[in-house]
Amino acid sequence: MSRPSSLVARSLSEFLDAVVTAVPRALSGLVFLxxxxxxxxxxxxxxxxxxxxxxxxxxxxVGDLLVTVIAVFLWFGVALTFLKVVGMGDVAxxxxxxxGFVALGVSYALSEMIEDTVAxxxxxxxxxxxxxxxxxxxxxxxTVAAIELRKTRIDTDAGDRIVMANREIESRWTxxxxxxxxxxxxx
Numbered sequence: 001m002s003r004p005s006s007l008v009a010r011s012l013s014e015f016l017d018a019v020v021t022a023v024p025r026a027l028s029g030l031v032f033l034x035x036x037x038x039x040x041x042x043x044x045x046x047x048x049x050x051x052x053x054x055x056x057x058x059x060x061x062v063g064d065l066l067v068t069v070i071a072v073f074l075w076f077g078v079a080l081t082f083l084k085v086v087g088m089g090d091v092a093x094x095x096x097x098x099x100g101f102v103a104l105g106v107s108y109a110l111s112e113m114i115e116d117t118v119a120x121x122x123x124x125x126x127x128x129x130x131x132x133x134x135x136x137x138x139x140x141x142x143t144v145a146a147i148e149l150r151k152t153r154i155d156t157d158a159g160d161r162i163v164m165a166n167r168e169i170e171s172r173w174t175x176x177x178x179x180x181x182x183x184x185x186x187x
Contacts, residue, residue: 119170
């Protein structure tokens with residue numbers, strides 16, 4: 001009969017040792033999360049204000065995209081560091097590696113979308129390619145109606161609205177000579 005009671009006593013002792021070891025790690029994790037939350041919020045607020053100054057008006061979408069990308073990286077770093085603080089460094093390393101491979105696969109799968117987005121950022125920043133300007137791109141001549149992150153809308157003289165992927169436009173487009181020195185209406 002002493003065997004079952006010693007097994008229970010040993011199990012209880014191991015459980016209490018594990019709890020005593022886990023409590024400081026859990027408290028350290030909570031303190032870290034509190035400080036990280038405050039820090040990330042402050043950093044994102046500063047970044048958001050700075051980017052809002054650079055990308056105002058019709059280019060606000062670019063700023064929002066940049067803030068979102070920065071936020072994802074910051075929170076991912078916080079999550080990995082939290083795992084390390086609570087004693088799960090191996091899990092953090094494995095998770096970081098796995099996410100890297102997943103990101104590589106996603107970036108390959110979405111390469112055209114990413115190319116459109118990058119080209120859209122360049123087009124949005126280009127002062128010669130704005131709504132109201134007459135351009136020729138990929139055999140289409142017309143007035144730029146809207147520039148979005150992935151697509152640009154061009155109104156032709158025939159009254160059609162052509163929607164083109166930004167990667168197709170950014171590589172080769174021409175501002176029509178009649179508008180080269182003129183500003184479109186409203187600017």
